Amino acid sequence: MLxxxxxxxxxxxxxSVSAHANAxxxxxxxxxxxxxxxxxxxxKADDTAAFQRALDAAAKDGGGLVFVPTGNxxxxxxxxxxxxxxxxxxxxxxxxxxxxxxxxLLAVEGKGNPDGEPFIFLHTNSTLKGITVFYxxxxxxxxxxYPWCIRGAGDNCSIVDVLLVNPWQAVDFGTxxxxxxxxxxxxxxxxxxxxxxxxxxxxxxxxxxxLWPFWEATPALMDFTKRQATAFIFGRTDWEFVSGTFxxxxxxxxRFTAFKDWSGNVLLTNSGSDMxxxxxxxxxxxxxxxxxxxxxxFFGAIDIRETNAGPxxxxxxxxxxxxxxxxxxxxxxxxxxxxxGCHFARWDFGNEQQPAISADGERLTVSNCDxxxxxxxxxxxxxxxRAAVIIGNQMRGGLKVENRSKGKVEMGLNVDE
Numbered sequence: 001m002l003x004x005x006x007x008x009x010x011x012x013x014x015x016s017v018s019a020h021a022n023a024x025x026x027x028x029x030x031x032x033x034x035x036x037x038x039x040x041x042x043x044k045a046d047d048t049a050a051f052q053r054a055l056d057a058a059a060k061d062g063g064g065l066v067f068v069p070t071g072n073x074x075x076x077x078x079x080x081x082x083x084x085x086x087x088x089x090x091x092x093x094x095x096x097x098x099x100x101x102x103x104x105l106l107a108v109e110g111k112g113n114p115d116g117e118p119f120i121f122l123h124t125n126s127t128l129k130g131i132t133v134f135y136x137x138x139x140x141x142x143x144x145x146y147p148w149c150i151r152g153a154g155d156n157c158s159i160v161d162v163l164l165v166n167p168w169q170a171v172d173f174g175t176x177x178x179x180x181x182x183x184x185x186x187x188x189x190x191x192x193x194x195x196x197x198x199x200x201x202x203x204x205x206x207x208x209x210x211l212w213p214f215w216e217a218t219p220a221l222m223d224f225t226k227r228q229a230t231a232f233i234f235g236r237t238d239w240e241f242v243s244g245t246f247x248x249x250x251x252x253x254x255r256f257t258a259f260k261d262w263s264g265n266v267l268l269t270n271s272g273s274d275m276x277x278x279x280x281x282x283x284x285x286x287x288x289x290x291x292x293x294x295x296x297x298f299f300g301a302i303d304i305r306e307t308n309a310g311p312x313x314x315x316x317x318x319x320x321x322x323x324x325x326x327x328x329x330x331x332x333x334x335x336x337x338x339x340x341g342c343h344f345a346r347w348d349f350g351n352e353q354q355p356a357i358s359a360d361g362e363r364l365t366v367s368n369c370d371x372x373x374x375x376x377x378x379x380x381x382x383x384x385x386r387a388a389v390i391i392g393n394q395m396r397g398g399l400k401v402e403n404r405s406k407g408k409v410e411m412g413l414n415v416d417e
Contacts, residue, residue: 039051117147155180274299331359361384368393388407
């Protein structure tokens with residue numbers, strides 16, 4: 001029978017083995033540590049060259065993993081992660097406020113130059129994982145531009161379990177084609193632009209992304225992003241799957257637009273935009289596939305512009321207006337807009353008979369929704385509405401729908417109690 005001391009030794013041994021079970025087996029073919037190539041991780045010595053030597057060695061080895069042990073690594077230049085190579089730190093989940101903890105890269109190059117070389121450049125089949133990036137020279141009071149923190153070029157670029165503490169621009173998967181990209185478990189306080197997607201011609205995936213004040217939540221900094229920053233920008237992307245994403249205190253939460261390669265088709269679930277003056281801005285979506293939201297929440301305005309020709313659908317979503325915007329939803333353009341099983345709260349703050357939905361686009365369907373502000377006007381149909389269906393809704397405090405259109409409008413089974 002083991003005595004207490006022997007039992008304790010066995011327990012400690014098991015704990016030690018478990019703690020290192022997931023650590024990369026440094027020394028095997030294709031697995032390198034940046035420290036073996038001269039990286040200091042003391043926050044003072046420039047480790048750029050050591051990192052790049054390790055990355056290039058892994059690429060030469062046929063692709064592999066470059067491990068970043070705990071430390072603060074000053075990177076005065078840029079890092080290029082070659083094809084088939086992973087740069088991996090110690091974290092196994094996205095973390096909060098972990099600058100100077102775990103595997104932290106300190107980015108300093110490019111201050112004042114948003115169009116400069118990105119801090120980290122991903123290529124085909126390359127991955128950034130378990131890393132924190134921090135800009136120690138960024139100004140908390142008046143932030144200054146920096147180049148993109150991460151840019152991709154090539155298929156299957158991946159970002160997994162990463163914290164970008166305070167980038168000016170976080171992730172660029174749009175300047176170059178980035179088909180089948182994967183962003184999973186990304187936390188960031190982007191000061192100007194969060195994630196930009198364009199030129200994705202084959203199913204991109206964005207999962208569990210939190211754009212939130214992981215650096216500072218001072219009134220000045222939150223007001224700065226609310227006045228000029230955009231969390232997500234989607235251009236051309238074919239079957240982009242977005243789930244579990246959230247952003248707070250941006251001028252625009254989710255922007256959908258078109259660049260030279262046309263517009264996007266995006267499916268979004270379990271996502272939200274909070275305290276954003278414009279929670280959703282649709283300038284353009286793909287004509288036959290468009291944008292679909294399911295189980296999402298928005299605290300801010302929904303603005304669908306006259307340039308949009310594709311369908312925009314909201315299913316089982318919640319909407320709250322944000323002062324001083326009087327209406328929650330404004331629709332224009334030729335694309336059909338649908339709300340099904342949604343609820344609306346907080347609008348017409350000045351009691352000026354402004355509706356929750358101000359529709360002047362060609363087609364609108366509102367069904368099985370709950371307009372929760374008793375006695376407030378629910379919907380106004382403008383002159384450009386050609387067809388509208390308003391059916392099976394709960395209109396608290398009385399049915400208040402104003403029809404200025406000359407189109408075909410069907411209304412029925414709405415409960416005005």
